[in-house]
Amino acid sequence: MKTMQWLIKREFWENKGSFVWAPTILAGAMILLLFITLGISNSVHNLQVQYSDSSDNVDSGSLVTSNVNTTTDIDGHVVHSLATKLAETLGNAYMGFSLPIFLALALVIFFYCLNGLYDERRDRSILFWKSLPVSDHITIISKLVTAGVIIPLIAIGIGFLTALLALLIGCIALSVKGIHIFGLVFSAPEVYLAPIQLLAMVPIYLLWALPTLGWLMMVSSWARSKVFLWAVGMPLLSALLLWWMQKIAGLDVSVGWYMKHIVSRLLLSVLPGRWSDVGLIDPEHNINVHHSAFNLADTLHEAWMSLGTVEMWVGVIAGLVMLGVAVYMRRWREQG
Amino acid sequence: MNATDKSTAVTATGLTKRYGKQTAVDNISFDIPLGRIVGLIGPNGSGKTTTLNALLGLIPFDGQLSVLGFDPRTQRDALMNEVCFIADVAILPRWLRVCDAIDFLAGVHPKFNRAKAERYLALTKLQPTMKVKSMSKGMVVQLHLALVMAIDARLLVLDEPTLGLDILYRKQFYQNLLEDYFDEQRTIIITTHQVEEIETILSDLMFIREGKIVLSTSMEDFAQRYVEVMVEPDRLAAATALGPIDQCAVFGKTVMLFDGVAKEQLQMLGETRNPGVADLFVATMKGSYV
Numbered sequence A: 001m002k003t004m005q006w007l008i009k010r011e012f013w014e015n016k017g018s019f020v021w022a023p024t025i026l027a028g029a030m031i032l033l034l035f036i037t038l039g040i041s042n043s044v045h046n047l048q049v050q051y052s053d054s055s056d057n058v059d060s061g062s063l064v065t066s067n068v069n070t071t072t073d074i075d076g077h078v079v080h081s082l083a084t085k086l087a088e089t090l091g092n093a094y095m096g097f098s099l100p101i102f103l104a105l106a107l108v109i110f111f112y113c114l115n116g117l118y119d120e121r122r123d124r125s126i127l128f129w130k131s132l133p134v135s136d137h138i139t140i141i142s143k144l145v146t147a148g149v150i151i152p153l154i155a156i157g158i159g160f161l162t163a164l165l166a167l168l169i170g171c172i173a174l175s176v177k178g179i180h181i182f183g184l185v186f187s188a189p190e191v192y193l194a195p196i197q198l199l200a201m202v203p204i205y206l207l208w209a210l211p212t213l214g215w216l217m218m219v220s221s222w223a224r225s226k227v228f229l230w231a232v233g234m235p236l237l238s239a240l241l242l243w244w245m246q247k248i249a250g251l252d253v254s255v256g257w258y259m260k261h262i263v264s265r266l267l268l269s270v271l272p273g274r275w276s277d278v279g280l281i282d283p284e285h286n287i288n289v290h291h292s293a294f295n296l297a298d299t300l301h302e303a304w305m306s307l308g309t310v311e312m313w314v315g316v317i318a319g320l321v322m323l324g325v326a327v328y329m330r331r332w333r334e335q336g
Numbered sequence B: 001m002n003a004t005d006k007s008t009a010v011t012a013t014g015l016t017k018r019y020g021k022q023t024a025v026d027n028i029s030f031d032i033p034l035g036r037i038v039g040l041i042g043p044n045g046s047g048k049t050t051t052l053n054a055l056l057g058l059i060p061f062d063g064q065l066s067v068l069g070f071d072p073r074t075q076r077d078a079l080m081n082e083v084c085f086i087a088d089v090a091i092l093p094r095w096l097r098v099c100d101a102i103d104f105l106a107g108v109h110p111k112f113n114r115a116k117a118e119r120y121l122a123l124t125k126l127q128p129t130m131k132v133k134s135m136s137k138g139m140v141v142q143l144h145l146a147l148v149m150a151i152d153a154r155l156l157v158l159d160e161p162t163l164g165l166d167i168l169y170r171k172q173f174y175q176n177l178l179e180d181y182f183d184e185q186r187t188i189i190i191t192t193h194q195v196e197e198i199e200t201i202l203s204d205l206m207f208i209r210e211g212k213i214v215l216s217t218s219m220e221d222f223a224q225r226y227v228e229v230m231v232e233p234d235r236l237a238a239a240t241a242l243g244p245i246d247q248c249a250v251f252g253k254t255v256m257l258f259d260g261v262a263k264e265q266l267q268m269l270g271e272t273r274n275p276g277v278a279d280l281f282v283a284t285m286k287g288s289y290v
Helices: A002-044 A047-054 A061-069 A075-122 A136-176 A182-186 A189-222 A227-248 A255-267 A274-278 A283-291 A296-308 A310-332 B002-007 B048-055 B098-108 B114-122 B137-149 B167-181 B219-225 B233-241 B263-267 B277-285
Strands: B008-019 B022-033 B037-041 B062-067 B083-086 B155-159 B187-191 B204-209 B212-218 B226-231 B246-250 B253-259 B270-273
Touching: A002 A075, A002 A136, A002 B098, A075 A136, A075 A182, A075 A189, A075 A227, A075 A310, A136 A182, A136 A189, A136 A310, A189 A227, A189 A255, A189 A274, A189 A296, A189 A310, A227 A255, A255 A310, A274 A296, A296 A310, B008 B048, B008 B187, B022 B048, B022 B187, B022 B204, B022 B212, B037 B048, B037 B277, B048 B062, B048 B155, B048 B187, B083 B137, B098 B114, B098 B137, B114 B137, B137 B167, B204 B219, B204 B277, B212 B219, B212 B277, B219 B226, B226 B233, B226 B263, B233 B253, B253 B277, B263 B270
Parallel strands: B037 B187, B037 B204, B083 B155, B155 B187
Antiparallel strands: B008 B022, B008 B062, B204 B212, B226 B253, B226 B270, B246 B253
16 A cells, blocks of 8 residues: 555656646646736626636526526516526536646557556666566556546646636626626535545546557557557457448448447546446437536436446456556566 | 576476577476576677566467476566566666655665665665666666565566666676675576676576577586696697687687597697687687578
8 A cells, every 4th residue: 555655656756747737837827818818807797708708608598598587677686686596507517618728638548558558668767667676567457547536636626726726716707797696606516516526437437448548558568669550550450450341341340339339448548527428328318418508417327327238347358458468568568 | 497496597398489580489398596697798689688688577389397496487477476577777767766766666676774774875876866777887786676675585687787877887787796795595697798797706607599498507617627737839739639610810829729638638639728708608609600
């Protein structure tokens, strides 16, 4: 356990730039952009623009439908009712503001896994690490935990703080216009539930991402050079070959199925929320999701539902097998 | 078995390593007792590093190998508690800081002595916040050596540890090793090309050529066995009859190297002296690159 802790720290030392500084700088840039957008929209005085800018995932239609319930006889009532709805949606969806951070860290995870085992061979520092009483499987597990748990936790931390800051800025901007929703927004439990809901998705993320994490680490432990080309090129080439065989030999294979269930699982499963693509989730439930505004509780529900799918577990097994190959390669492959 | 385990650091029997058709290490057998400093010497590509890699469990191989009683193939994790190695210079990762390196080793290595490492580092110009990438080659080796010497390992393997260092660093390296680290409980195996420099610190010598051990001797035996004679021209025939293992012409005289011929006998042939390891190395390895 103590060794694991130091190994993870070690990964952190090596990758501080991409784990912490990159998302922090991105968050800073996003907040800056928010300020600029608010500055512009302030002069336009258009509530709608401001509203959809500060939260990506909100279906702006829901704002329009919400007007049905409002009483229009007194101006003050409209504003008040609109404010309630606005506060509710903001509270539900403010985390969507941080989507770029989550996507950026998915990219970080991708390249971290792809380079981790390759770089230590290239600069021969693997000989230093292997001179210590740290086994190959502990090392690989530490890299897996870093990619599948630690980076997602960092993403959630930075993502939450950024979204919260954006929400605060949005509320201030609204109050400048005379719409005071501070109390409504910050007393909504959704605001505080959101990071916890995201944390509850981390286990699903790890399990779902396993085939990609395993694939990238396997290629990383095995390729002599050009890891990216191998990792991305092989699945795509195999799909191309399949497509060609289908065209030429009239083989009865579905390239679309192959792309979705093999290629994309090997390469894209590090993207958050891809499990909702499994397609085995109750379609009626899906419709419900689309009807209401974006809702993290539904996303979380969907995430854990994916544990009931075969695709999830086939991926987990495939991922573990590939990680096993990576351990074997690190143990036995010739150095230098 | 246990008795030999206690007194031998390494036992190799029929150790063989093939790369495809190429045989890098060809069925070698040797014993290295505890408390020795062994120089494994051979030309480039002779199988030195392959042998060391086999000892350290870094590569698969054929034959039997016992290192401190462990099989490096199946018991590598346990073995690495007792063994330490410097495989090459500049293999410390570039992003590593001195203080992080110490923290990390203190965290993962049960036999690492932090105070000892800090004491060694205090004797150098290395600062705790320095990163490997900002160090000179000599400093990287100093750091690596400080880390390794602070580990209470029973076997230390050094593969070309001083490659690319200037003579000041090299001298200091071996001096530290001998004065501060080595004792009769430890065993050190060194490979190097700078034979002359380690000659004085070695207790045993192993020459390896084309995957075979061509000479294995202790330094005491070495001094007894080998004699170099500057043969007087009129004694040439008599000298040749004694079967020199090597000869060359210097200033019109013939210099011959003998193995295991009585010194008194040789003194009659001409001026004698004790050859260096380098002389013997050159004599033994003649034709290696042909």
